[in-house]
Amino acid sequence: MNNISASAEWQALATHVKTLQETNLRALFDDDPGRGSALTMHAGDLYIDFSKHLVVPKTISLLADLARAAGVPEQRDAMMRGAHINTTEDRAVLHTALRASRTSALSVDGQNIIRDVHGTLDQMGTFTDAVRSGEFRGATGERITTVVNIGIGGSDLGPAMVCGALRSYADAGITAHFVSNVDPADLIATLDGLDAESTLFIVASKTFTTLETLSNARAARTWLLNKLGTDESAVAKHFVAVSTNAERVAEFGINTDNMFGFWDWVGGRYSVDSAIGLSVMLTIGKEQFAEFLAGFRIVDDHFRQAPLEQNAPVLLGMLGVLYTNFFGAESRAVLPYSNDLARFPAYLQQLTMESNGKSVRLDGEPVTTQTGEIFWGEPGTNGQHAFYQLLHQGTRLIPCDFIGFAEPNDDIDSGDGTGMHDLLMSNFFAQTQVLAFGKNADEIAAEGTPSHLVPHKVMPGNRPSTTILARNLTPSSVGQLIALYEHQVLVQGTVWGINPFDQWGVELGKTQAKQLLPAVTGEDPSAGAADSSTDGLLKQYRRWRGRA
Numbered sequence: 001m002n003n004i005s006a007s008a009e010w011q012a013l014a015t016h017v018k019t020l021q022e023t024n025l026r027a028l029f030d031d032d033p034g035r036g037s038a039l040t041m042h043a044g045d046l047y048i049d050f051s052k053h054l055v056v057p058k059t060i061s062l063l064a065d066l067a068r069a070a071g072v073p074e075q076r077d078a079m080m081r082g083a084h085i086n087t088t089e090d091r092a093v094l095h096t097a098l099r100a101s102r103t104s105a106l107s108v109d110g111q112n113i114i115r116d117v118h119g120t121l122d123q124m125g126t127f128t129d130a131v132r133s134g135e136f137r138g139a140t141g142e143r144i145t146t147v148v149n150i151g152i153g154g155s156d157l158g159p160a161m162v163c164g165a166l167r168s169y170a171d172a173g174i175t176a177h178f179v180s181n182v183d184p185a186d187l188i189a190t191l192d193g194l195d196a197e198s199t200l201f202i203v204a205s206k207t208f209t210t211l212e213t214l215s216n217a218r219a220a221r222t223w224l225l226n227k228l229g230t231d232e233s234a235v236a237k238h239f240v241a242v243s244t245n246a247e248r249v250a251e252f253g254i255n256t257d258n259m260f261g262f263w264d265w266v267g268g269r270y271s272v273d274s275a276i277g278l279s280v281m282l283t284i285g286k287e288q289f290a291e292f293l294a295g296f297r298i299v300d301d302h303f304r305q306a307p308l309e310q311n312a313p314v315l316l317g318m319l320g321v322l323y324t325n326f327f328g329a330e331s332r333a334v335l336p337y338s339n340d341l342a343r344f345p346a347y348l349q350q351l352t353m354e355s356n357g358k359s360v361r362l363d364g365e366p367v368t369t370q371t372g373e374i375f376w377g378e379p380g381t382n383g384q385h386a387f388y389q390l391l392h393q394g395t396r397l398i399p400c401d402f403i404g405f406a407e408p409n410d411d412i413d414s415g416d417g418t419g420m421h422d423l424l425m426s427n428f429f430a431q432t433q434v435l436a437f438g439k440n441a442d443e444i445a446a447e448g449t450p451s452h453l454v455p456h457k458v459m460p461g462n463r464p465s466t467t468i469l470a471r472n473l474t475p476s477s478v479g480q481l482i483a484l485y486e487h488q489v490l491v492q493g494t495v496w497g498i499n500p501f502d503q504w505g506v507e508l509g510k511t512q513a514k515q516l517l518p519a520v521t522g523e524d525p526s527a528g529a530a531d532s533s534t535d536g537l538l539k540q541y542r543r544w545r546g547r548a
């Protein structure tokens with residue numbers, strides 16, 4: 001459906017929301033002692049509690065009706081069977097095929113997708129085994145102990161996030177580093193102190209045309225050859241590529257025997273489970289990488305099979321629609337109570353905002369609703385001492401996703417007999433509780449608070465959150481979490497009638513940067529600039545660089 005906001009289902013939800021605005025979470029929990037369990041579900045190993053949302057059971061059925069009216073089940077099925085749902089690029093969208101089992105079958109546009117996916121996984125596995133066993137060594141015969149992934153966007157954020165998340169599973173003494181920014185500080189800081197003889201660079205770029213990645217890769221190659229004091233022949237022992245573009249890889253000087261491929265039906269931000277995850281596989285091994293993929297598969301199956309009312313990615317996405325379009329929320333905070341998931345909010349920013357940051361529908365008409373939630377966040381408990389004040393007492397409604405784990409991968413006694421992980425998790429549970437239920441003026445006054453301070457201490461509560469709890473942070477649970485959010489993107493994009501799989505909006509800035517470069521270097525001060533603001537800035541820049 002093109003104009004979803006004109007649908008009867010949208011209108012029904014709008015009417016229903018008025019009744020929700022008359023109640024609050026305290027009352028909803030008081031009225032229904034079974035609410036906590038009624039609004040909680042399992043998706044694979046994820047225990048997902050939606051009960052601290054501003055919803056009643058009827059809201060869930062109205063959200064499911066809206067998803068149905070928008071065609072979410074049809075769009076999900078079309079995606080999974082390889083229809084060209086990325087219409088502006090005329091491409092299939094098949095990240096789900098990247099984790100399909102070897103025995104499944106899927107042919108798309110005449111290509112046996114499953115055979116290709118497992119062919120690449122086998123190639124990655126063989127290379128991974130060779131590096132981890134020491135059979136593949138650097139040019140001087142040293143074992144590879146450091147991997148530097150050079151990539152940006154989807155070719156960086158996914159593997160960087162997952163390598164951090166699975167730090168405890170890195171079992172072969174291989175450390176992964178990530179360089180993305182064209183700011184030279186990134187490469188310089190990363191290479192500082194690295195031993196070239198034991199370092200392997202992975203140049204990861206779907207297109208192999210990305211300015212940042214190619215600049216960093218060329219600079220890294222120069223660094224390597226200078227450090228080793230050898231000729232280009234050393235490159236084959238220290239550089240591999242991950243790309244869909246063999247021609248460009250060869251042009252760059254990387255032997256395509258050292259290239260791991262993927263396909264145009266894998267979007268950059270959906271590619272961590274493709275060869276883009278090579279750095280992950282090198283650090284945790286091919287068996288644990290298989291567990292990671294199996295985790296995705298669990299949630300893919302749930303998304304495919306669960307009724308919409310009990311479908312976790314559908315509900316997660318539809319609750320985002322509810323707050324964005326019916327409560328006027330501007331953003332969602334993602335709060336992992338796991339330091340190893342520190343990069344998860346940044347990863348989600350690309351996944352969700354590059355996907356659904358669109359204002360034109362699939363039919364080319366402007367959208368009639370707000371789209372694209374703004375995701376942001378930091379790990380708990382750090383965020384508590386930074387921005388939670390605004391979450392608790394500020395004027396904005398900011399729904400939160402709390403993510404936590406029961407069993408720590410590492411624990412330390414805090415010194416008084418309590419494990420630090422329990423301290424972390426008591427904060428996790430406390431925050432969702434305090435956001436939901438707050439503390440009213442009577443309760444605060446009853447504690448003996450002086451009356452002039454009471455209004456300052458009132459905690460309004462009624463602030464919604466999802467709590468996602470898993471037993472532990474494993475390759476599988478990380479895969480499950482990623483798939484959960486990948487699918488909520490499709491759900492929301494479908495409701496808003498937009499294409500979550502293109503990203504035309506990032507192109508103009510890239511072109512303009514190229515045009516401005518001669519003005520930046522001073523080669524042609526008039527290049528690219530047409531406005532007095534940019535002209536002035538460029539003049540000041542050149543003056544400070546001695547290029548006036």
Ligand SMILES: O=P(O)(O)OC[C@H]1O[C@](O)(CO)[C@@H](O)[C@@H]1O
Binds near residue numbers: 152205209268503
């Ligand atoms: O993998 P590539 O082709 O280098 O692209 C990197 C990133 O750049 C983007 O195209 C946006 O600039 C992302 O979608 C992508 O993940």
